[in-house]
Amino acid sequence: MTLSPSLVRDFQKLLGRENVFTEREDLLSYAFDGAVLPPRAPSIVLMPPSVELLGEALRRAYEGGLALTARGAGTNLSGATIPEPGDSAVILTGKLNRILEINQNDLYAVCEPGVVTADLFRKAAETGLFYPPDPGSMEVSTLGGNVALNAGGLRGLKYGVTKDYLMGLEFFDWRGRLIKSGSRTVKCVSGYNLPGLMTASEGTLGVFSRLILKLLPAPSRTLSMTAVYNNVAEAAESVAGIIAGRVLPATLEFMDQKCLKAVEAASKIGLPTEAAAMLLIEVDGFYDEQVRGDAEKIRLICRKNGALAVDLPESQTERDRIWEARRGTLPALARLRPSVVLEDATVPRSRVPEMLEAVGRLALKHRLEVGTFGHAGDGNLHPTILCDRRDPKEFKRVEEMVDGIFEAALKLDGTLSGEHGIGVAKAKWMEKETNRATIEFSLALRGALDPSGLFNFGKKVV
């Protein structure tokens, strides 16, 4: 590590000593994120206390030749915030966490990048507004991270994902200059669609300083229901049937038997552990008749496709129990073995039955315990491999299985990642999903916007 002492002093003077970390034990705590990947410590960590200082710190770091990784809560599952090799800096957005505006007339919010997703959700809800994207980590994840990874969540089917809510943004480019794009209007065609470009860019093009996010009126009625199946195929066909039946539930989730058993063992809430699969569905809207009508339609479709039972609990407590089961799935699986590897390959919804079959086959082949749950309505499943990362033999089988999952997803016209990101974990697979020309085009774009190759260089497209 050859980070020059004068540059360190420079940062200390600029940001304050308390916002610059160089002790090894502090650096080590930024060596990892939510992905199961080898840690790598940065040379320095910067926590700008204001957006203006963020731009200035960025400029000096870039000039100083430091490889830069911006980091919000560091919860992503693809290694997108693991620091780069060589002289490197991690830039934290933790102190840039102000919600600057909730506009109730024009339905948008203006936020700094370090705002926690759930904080915006709650702040909007106070005035009857709704920020729909709800990634599993929303209680800690930041909006900047959500945009950089295009985070999804449970409400994708009806409400879309983070990109559908980004109206405009400001970011600093490699010279530390402020770039502005998008607007507070519903329509805007000024210039390139830079918000679109920056979404899911995983810190490879610049560092966000301000986000304008769309809000919706909060639906006043919701109904939750569960459908239980004897076999996985019928559950998958029900999903296809619901979508083909022109009903749009807010949430359409899937849990296989392994998940049902794990949750039931952990929290004893009376789940059908005999069943092969369960769907968890929520419809929402503004009128009782509409919501009840949708629920009834869904019930009929599920029954027609072989559901053993469709349950539409009336009481709030029972409804809460359904979602408690869904939220409890990953924790319950995580308690079965020391490590979990959570995958995210996504296929067109109609191919979900084939994907489930492929996952089952791969688990058998590689002799691994796998529980599958996820956003069936989005074709976005999370096969979760239970393992012990300390056992190299087993972990090798895990890596082989992950490759197998990617291969299967691509064969089914799917994609490597629905919402977790490409990061370092999946970059080598990008060419397989696209082609050489696409990689070269993307690299040329990066080259123009990051001439020294310092913005999270080992991520996304390599």
Place this chain on the structure above:
Amino acid sequence: MSAPSGEKLPLLKDGPLALEGLARGLRTLDDMLVRCMRCGFCQAACPVYLATMREADVARGKLALVENLAFGLSRDPDAVNDRLHRCLLCGSCEKNCPSGVRITDVFILARSLTASYLGLGPLKRLVFRQILPRPRLFETLARVARFFQRPFLRPAGGDPRTFSVPLLRPVLGERRVPRLAADPPPGEESLRIPRAARGLPRAAFFPGCVPDKIFPGIVRASLKVLARHGAGFFIPRERVCCGLPLLSAGDREGFLRLVKRNLRAFREEKFDYLVTPCASCASAVRVYWPRFSAYFAGEDLKSLLFLAENAYDATSFLTRVLKADFPPSPKDPALPRVVYHDPCHLRKSLGVFEEPRIILKSLPGHLYREAPGAERCCGNGGSFNLAHYDLSFQIARRKRADLISVSPRVAATTCPACMLQLMDVFSREGDAVEVRHVIELYADSM
């Protein structure tokens, strides 16, 4: 109250005083460490992280550091130890942990390993090894302090019972403190009731060091309440500190010595339950003592398990064991408002949170109001407040904002350490809010 047993902790094998020995010791924690999947959900719950936004201050970062030291990625026990002690041991992260990592256990054991490698330091050695194990010496020192305190105390505004201590600023900083033993202690005649009323149990009363030396009013109130409810009780003469401060400082040996002394002290007389007005003592006896049962045998082990099974904080002893009736009082909006703060050792460690509220809601002279975030840590954390006062105070200010949002006249809690913290923050912020133990308020209403 949650089951007292929990999981037993492994016997630690301290290696020789070399870094490799420390690393080997830490590796015995590996099965607990590996369960952390680095999801970061602890960030939402950690009071220290929310104040500093630093990854090394949150459980995920600290668990990684312990792992780094265990496996050679870090070779600086001092630096790891410093960061391990920037933690309140409040258990908020553990409650929020999806994969069920036993975070506080890991931290306590890791602290004890780094402390045996680095040493405790002379002040801690003096207090932990010389004063706390000697109840009479401790009491003499407390008397001396009480006798000489007056010239040091300056009225501070806010609560009339708190003072600033300008002459001791090098030690106490800006802290506002109560006068030591401002309330009279319980009279000699009220210290024991040999026999309980028919069918009622007899308790061994464990006052806790802070009520004993600083808030004797809590002891008096507790004994009054026990007597009125017909319970028999005695106070073990040879009792010493429950050991929690030592455990949190990493002095495992000193902790075990205090536990052993207490086990003998509790064999002085026959009783059915241990009762204490201190949330931390209750948690120590019920949760932490049995974690270390591997270090005990014979009579001691029997006493330890009996106490763990039968230790209650005063509020749950009243509601659960004595099954006393606390009918809600009429809600008169004109009455002074009382608000409750959940001590971490009662709510997160023992699952007790309804009991004190039931009692508060029954008080005829007060109107109970629930504060937002009542379960959030106040930031005291015992020695954490001594070592990291600015950080501790920053966390307290957030707690204060939550509490005063319902305009209370009185802030009640069940932990004497939390009381010190709340008195400090109210006084420094100039709020006229009185801080009382739930048992004091109940005793006053009798």
